[in-house]
Amino acid sequence: MTDRETVDRLVRAHGRTYAADAGIRLRDSPGPLYELLVLSELASTRIRAEVAVAAARALFAAGMRSPERMREASWQQRVDALGEGGYRRYDESTATRLGDGAQLLLDRWKGDLRALHREAGDSVEALARALQEFPGIGPAGADIFLREVQGVWPGVAPYFGAKALQGADRLGLPADPAALTRLIGRHDPAAFAAALVRAALHKDVAEGLRASN
Known part of the structure; x- marks a missing residue:
């Protein structure tokens, strides 16, 4: 062959x-891009990808599809949604980071990851550095985000x-x-x-x- x-x-x-597995209809708009950021954080820990996908689905089903809704949700609501998705080993620390990351996105980029993209351009290195400013997003999380987003940010591809x-x-x-x-x-x-x-x-x-x- x-x-x-x-x-x-x-x-x-x-x-x-x-992203498709997590029910994200990815396009270059604030909501789906934020959902991908959440999925990237969940998938970057030492946990099976399928569990990260299930946890993302549970968060979104609970209404946490935007940084505003993630910030407004209580810490316990985030923990409960993560647990429903089977994400129990890191649920408490991740719930905290998700809230902090939502606040950072709102404060620095007005809740819109397209602004981060405009700021960093299509430089993979600059985008990876910017993404790693979010709590819980390290090199692995940035890798996941960039790998999945290349369909809607063609300058990143391949x-x-x-x-x-x-x-x-x-x-x-x-x-x-x-x-x-x-x-x-x-x-x-x-x-x-x-x-x-x-x-x-x-x-x-x-x-x-x-x-x-």
């Missing part, structure tokens, strides 16, 4: 972004990040951003990157592709 065939099969089987490169290596694809870019073809870069992450996180992704060869 050629590298291009591997990519085609991978994306067909696993090319769904984590963006893979460390975990996607691990997935490429597991699949026998080149673990090099430039080489992977040449393999994207007609595929959505965010979907391709998410599929690579799934290959890094789940051995059965690579095994399934080999079995279908």
Whole structure:
């Protein structure tokens, strides 16, 4: 199987972004971008991606879809929503950080991550630094946000990040951003990157592709 065939099969089987899994209809507007920031924080801790997605869904179902609503929610309401999503190991500290991060976004960027984007431009390094100003967002969280947002911030694309490169290596694809870019073809870069992450996180992704060869 050629590298291009591997990519085609991978994306067909696993090319769904984590934002989509969390019910985020991602577009370049304040609400969905904030929801992605929340998901990125949840997914950056040492917890399964599926649990982070479930916790994000629970927060959004409880109405915490904007920095205003997140700030207005009580700490206990945030803890309860996180617990409902199965996010129990880090629920109390994360509830605090979510409130603090919402306040920072409102104070510095008027609740709109597009303002952060305008300030940083399309420099991946500048965007990563700005994102890491939010409590709980470190390099891994910035990676997640940039990997998922590239579909609506095309100046960021293509963006893979460390975990996607691990997935490429597991699949026998080149673990090099430039080489992977040449393999994207007609595929959505965010979907391709998410599929690579799934290959890094789940051995059965690579095994399934080999079995279908």
